Amino acid sequence: MNTPVRAAALQCREAAVQVAALSTAAKNSLLLAMADALQAQSAAILAANALDLQAAREKGIGAAMLDRLALDEGRVRGIADALRQVAALPDPVGQVTRRERSDKGFSIERVRVPLGVIAMIYEARPNVTADAAALCLKAGNGVILRGGSEALRSNQAIAACLRGALREAGLSEQALVLLDDLSREAMLELMQLSDIVDLIIPRGGEGLIRFVTEHARVPVIKHYKGVCHLYVDRRADLDRALDLLIDGKVSRPSACNSLETLLVHAEVAARFLPRAAEALRERGVELLGDRRARELCDGMAAASEEDFAAEFLSLKLAVAVVDDLDAAITHIRRHGSDHTEVIASEDPVAAERFVHALRSAVVMVNTSSRFSDGGELGLGAEIGISTTRLHAYGPMGAEALTIERFVLRGDGQVRHAESRL
Secondary structure, rough: OHHHHHHHHHHHHHHHHHHHOOOOHHHHHHHHHHHHHHHHHHHHHHHHHHHHHHHHHHOOOOOOHHHHHHHHHHHHHHHHHHHHHHOOOOOOOEEEEEEEEEEOOOEEEEEEOOOEEEEEOOOOHOOOOOOOOHHHHHOOOOOEOOHHHHHHHHHHHHHHHHHHHHHHHHOHHHHHEEEEOOOOHHHHHHHHOOOOOOEEEEEEEEEHHHHHHOOOOOOOOOOOOOOOOEEEOOOHHHHHHHHHHHHHOOOOOOOOOOOEEEEEEEEHHHHHHHHHHHHHHHOOOOEEOOOOHHHHHOOOOOOOHHHOOOOOOOOOOEEEEEEOOHHHHHHHHHHHHOOOEEEEEEOOHHHHHHHOOOOOEEEEEEHHHHHHHOOOOOOOOOOEOOOOOOOOOOOOOOHEEEEEEEEEEEOOOOOOHHHHH
């Protein structure tokens, strides 16, 4: 049965063929036009966002989601700038990643090509509407967007700008589909369209990720929760470690790359933890600690086992004292989500051990966890941070939305001589 969801997906697949054939210059021109349209229609976008925010507050939506939902002039400008950065990136489509000569006389190339149709399922993040569209189009794909109900008006206003730019460029608006039917039934149907949709990327809370993963027939790349750790080693520069801690926890606690757990080597805990606790409390951070951490910090609440695996997305931090580097690594392996881990250490041997012992998507040495972001890592924008070990792992940009295929160029070679007439 050709339902509205299936019909829209089929139209997107047809339009994706058109997008895949665009030159680099045409795609970049389209993205720049989209960025200009967003800024030109900023007032309409902000008016729509204000209605979303009002409705969210009336529903009692939490502060972390409100922060993700909220737009202002600066954030709209940032969304537009992200599109311009994507336009400035190298075009991954058509890149020959490897070329060699077979002993049979033909050449073997590995060439990047678009995936086809990508579905993005996400919650209260209006910027994802533009980021996902830009990255998918840059990589020659069609994109189906299914946002959360909290951001419906904002997403509609942003998508209208982007689709208008497609229309003005003489392209099918169906290359970018925003689903207005936000029912669970429509989402389930989208996730079953394995004959049309090539990849689904869910981005949101743990419940959404699990639901999509459990019900989809289409391949899924998970953007799972960010239980990010900072480990302060015994040979850490404690001033530097404090800066990393404050930036990682306080600068934007609702982000998935914010710190959720602090681990401190026992040899420096007495010098570092009271100072860190004071600095964090001055900034409104609630601290939950294990027994050894609480002994060093008056008034610190007890942390449960669940707290050390929690993505708080708020001004809350779990704290533990560990005996050594190996204990820190064991803790992270047990409680982490393979997102982002940071070590503060002046010991290069310890730093390398930390980097190689952990399999998280992003591992950092003496650098804030807040840099675990596609824009900061040269991707222009990101469609998500993959914690699924498939063809893409970590922050995903346009290149991660392509795949490699083999192209052989010969002059009549056959595998078996008897094949010849």
